[in-house]
Amino acid sequence: MDVPLDPVTEFSSSATPASAPFLPTEAPLTMKAQNLHQQPDRHGRPFSILPTTPSLLWLRRLMVFGGAFLLTGYGIYRINEVFNSLGVSTLGIIILVLFAILAFWIALSFTSCLGGFISLIRRGGLGLGIHRTGPLPELKSRTAVLMPTYNEDPGRVLAGLRAIHDSILATGQIDAFDFFILSDTTNPDIWVQEERAFLEFRQATNGEKRVFYRRRHKNTDRKAGNLGDWVTRFGASYQQMLTLDADSVMDGSLIVRITAAMEQHDSVGLIQTLPVIVGGRTLFARMQQFAGRVYGPLIAHGIAWWHGSEGNYWGHNAVIRTQAFAEQAGLPHLKGKAPFGGHILSHDFVEAALMRRGGWAIHMVPGLFGSYEESPPSLTDVAIRDRRWCQGNLQHSKILGTKGMHWVSRVHMLTGIGSYVMSPLWLLFLLFGILISLQSHFYHPEYFGTKPTLYPHWPRVDPVQAKLVFIGTMGILLAPKALAFIAMMFDRAALRGSGGIFRLAVSIVLETLIGGLIAPIAMLIQTSGVISILLGRDSGWNAQNRDDGRVSLKEVAHGYWIYTVFGLLLAIAAWSVSQALFLWMTPVLLGLVLAIPLAALTASRDVGLGLRRAGLLLIEEETAPPPILQLAAANDAARERAAHAPDAPPEEAFAALRQSAPLLAAHEGALPPPRKPGTPIDANLLVGLVKLREAPSLEIALERLSRQEKAAVLGNAEGLALMERLAG
Template sequence: MDSQLYGSLLDEQQPELVGGPAMPPERPQPMPAQDLKKLSKGFPRESVRIRGVKSNPSRRVLVVGSAIALSLFAINEMLQVFSVAAVTPLEYLVLLLFAVNFCWIALAFCGGVAGVVKLFAQRYGNHNNTTNLILNQQVAVLMPTYNESPDRVFSAVETMATRLVQYTRDTEEHKQFSWFILSDTTDPDIALAEEQAFWLLRKRVAGRAQVFYRRRRKNTARKSGNVADFCTRWAAHYDSMLVLDADSLMQSHCILELARRMQADPDAGLIQTIPYLVRGTTVLARVQQFAARFYGPVIGTGLAWWVHKEGNFWGHNAIIRVKAFVECAGLPTLKGKPPFGGHILSHDFVEAALIRRAGWSVKIAADLPGSFEECPPSMIDMAIRDRRWCQGNLQHSRILPTKGLHWVSRLHLVTGIMSYLSSPFWLMLILTGLLLALQAHYIRPEYFTDQFSLFPKWPVMDSERALRLFYITMAILFAPKIFGSLLLLTDKNHCRILGGRIRVIGSILLEIIVSALIAPIMMFIHCGAVFSIISGKDSGWAPQRRDDGSLPLKDVFYRHRWHMLLGILMTYFAYLDSWTLLAWLSPALLGLWIAVPLSMATASQKLGEWVKSKKLLATPEEIEPPELLLAAAEARKAYEQSLQQIWALPDLLKHPALMQLHMAIMDKLPTHVPGGQIEALDAIARVKVQEAQSQSGLLSVLDNKERSYILGNPLLLDVMQRLPKEHSEEDVISIC
């Protein structure tokens, strides 16, 4: 290894980590797991302000009441469709499935109406969304990471930290912020690359920002456990913590405004932003990016308006009061094994519900721009992510009975559950409707029953009413896209930036087409995830791909083989009824027929670049990028260059300077508590190290998990350092 960074380390006689220890002094505090069957003593707390945690009830009546009324109207219309004659059991099943699905989309529609009205009002009104006070509270900015590219993570932290310094040069409010990279990385090579990146980060921000790094030796409870570990050991130094994700970026005005709002409202427990999606390179990523940018604010703004102070938490890009979090949001371990037992997987919804239960407000800052994240590059990556989210959301069925939850918090949990259960319900509705059509076509109706009647019972439906109800359902389903498109097309500035209304209309149509094609595939993916979870399979915890979504053809075919087969079967059954029914279903079936080429095309960076060159599916942040995104891209190049050659375990053993630096960065927790439980990994690693006769021999028998464990164990590293590099003749034991 002869890179500039590596060489500069070896040139130092006594290498030290710039800026002091890798983490500040510990200040332990308890974070008790909450009892879901009863409230802790003193909860809910008394609010500091009058109505400090009380929401406006008229907003609930308007949105939820309208959704209920609309649902009752639609359900009655469907009943009337079947009630021309006697309703059959199969028709009752269709009615039940329709009712469940319609109630789900009606609430989103009514919230969307509130959102579009609010957004139009903001456009033509004068709204000041800044808090005029000087920040004097301490804020910890947390960037959890798990086997992510270190260049992405550390360059993002550097960019946000240094730009905040520039933004608050006059007030020096940046001094209230400390930046933490909290690693749960298990790959030993990535772990050492993180240390190298941290060393570089400290060099680059020296004297301007406080940045810290800690890698856990055991990632218990995944991300929630990562944050909880920080809270119990260091969070007592801070008033609030801004929780990010490994792909998050946030502009300085957004960071500062969140901290100021938290300081200004003593009853606020959590404030969540609505992130925009950025840096999408594939067609699918650009579709998500475009939809989130122009349709997402309609839903998000409406949701923020009517839930008011009973908002939600989406796991990142939100600021949380430390006192509220550690006292009220400690997560219990659910009885039983995964997928429904064990650690709570989708922790964010539950933490928000527990914070609100304890008497703190939870808000959604829909009016605050400047919050960014990235999205999966392919359908396969979406499927992997959604499998984990699906398990976590279905696990919330165990949380719903929790004593003391606000009804809106319960509704958030139900919404999360229904976001995945809706796919099986829609599929059952489609299949039941198809079965109903086949029954009418092939099964001879019984006009005269055993009961005496002068008139036959004709199997008829009100086709005119059914068609009208179909149009109403489709309008409600697509309303957020319609509202978002209206907002976009009436915004002259955005249309100008995006290349004119003709190109904007082209982007809207392309988004609709691609979304319609992938919708049935994602429906089957979600159905598969639900059935997998119900059958007892755990999702595990796989790192997420961020940029390239391409896979070999055989892998894509393997992933989508059942989707194509199901599409063919549904086509056959529709054909058995009539060509007309097949024509009606063909828009939904087309995506299934072409699942493999569609998956490959939407995951292609090359095709994504072509779409980008035509300014299709573009967003304002892509055409006129904020300086933050440009600065982050430049900083990432610097880290990529410096991390071309990274340290490895043999390098640490070879160079004392690197080992000394590694020891300085390593988490300072005790490696083993005498008399404590010894786990299998710990025991195996210890035996291999203690019985090793040379460094080379030991390295050849260690797997990745054991290397990762040893990298966090100073005692075992010390034993390894004292081993000879190679076997000698005398070391070989003869067994002849």
């Protein structure tokens, strides 16, 4: 389907910011759910070698996977010498298999990072004719900037979107972009606050013809359904869509460059940027942003180096060809119940895989900076988010068999699954290691040369070989950090922004030590998440915490005492075997035993900002903020100054509507059409209307209404009329 380049949107000539329509004229685009059991219709596009596939890509992949297999094979040989396990006992075979899986995982990461190091040193990570500097290309098509939001602080979200708008405006190509705030908010107070913030944003930017707002009254299929709804209603008017997250910020020149690359390559379906984490204040968030800025480019360059035209999608900060998305990325519902059935949670991986399956190229361009996001402020917040991601990634096990999917896309799925499955495998490896050591300590098998014996041949632990394997494994694990440090030596601006060589080195050591202590806690958190999913527990859908409010030690202790107890039990088991085993496991044991103080320390804003003042865990984007981040910070500061209490809950929805006639008029103008006979009945609306009719006053009505009922009546003309009558 051809996408028109210059859509004509009709508006009333007398429109004002309050009365102008929330949305442009609809331009529907068909988006059907894909059949995963049939080959896709590629419309004559090639599948194996695409026009934008880098030359000798097969050789890069051979180096990455071949090197990983060789390292794994050598590791298996050495671990067998440690336990003398091959063909000797069941426990030995189990630990050998576990080690093989874990070794291949870290070996693949290492060889991928080697490719990233080559790309970084050669200043690669671009392709598609994109240039880091020089004149900006002129855009010829229309692009929609999509900001999905779900119960987020509207002022904070629009501060970032306003920065993106103004940055694009500075490029002189603002007319090539329209901006859509796509709300799935269920909190009625936040909903009305969103409408008010949208109207203020539109008025401040004179954006009546390019800034729009849409709230879904039924948030079917979560974020994927949110974007899908936009595509089917407005997608035909835009050749590209730029997908964002609620905390996204992107530089205007970066947006123009990747959008122009999309225009110049008809076979490309998606271009993913590398989002850099910024804005961290707690120790945990600052560790995340430091690791993302120092090690992230090495990792991203590595996967882009061997992914080529079979890249991946991370759900935001990417430009997508609307036609490709509509044609191939319609997500079916999986058979069965949650957590493995129903709608697809981690939709981004699947959408990229389906577009590539349909003959569209998926590229990543980590060589361009200007794409930013934020990190959760604490280990607890990451655990909550990871629980949802874990469920979505494990759900991909039902998608691996999709017909016509490229093998690299299957690797993406397996990698996503492995990122969570490795935690329980690591735990099993530790436990079986202790069992073998216990067995070797308490049982003494008798050997009679070549004569048969009735006694089992228990594995024996060779402490010298164990030490060598441990050193080798740690070397492979830490090598990417060393490579990233070396690569930073070639980037003077980044090195200077990180405080120089000495502070950068100290910061890497500090991040490695604290991160190593946190790793066993994260292992148990992810393991419990995997187990709960296998037991059939759904994660639900909650808004992400983006604030770094203080957490009491009592709350931390309540959430982390179980890890301390487990660590103590593990320490007792190790000590009962031998002092050598106890010392060998010390890094794991320390992290678990100190779980409570570690969680409290890393969630501390004072510690995080104190290290910043000391010049540690610095990144270039905070010591020398680029213009787009300065814009976002200024917008957010202005928002906080305008707010009477920045941390206060949103104003009650109906009170806000009554205080502003323009807001009320705009709200009423955006209400959905009345229900038609035969369409589904909204139980929340029916109950809410009854409660309003029976309530003696508005105050009592608001007390009686649930959040869902209040949202339903606020989205209904009759409900608004009843509330107005109660208000007198």
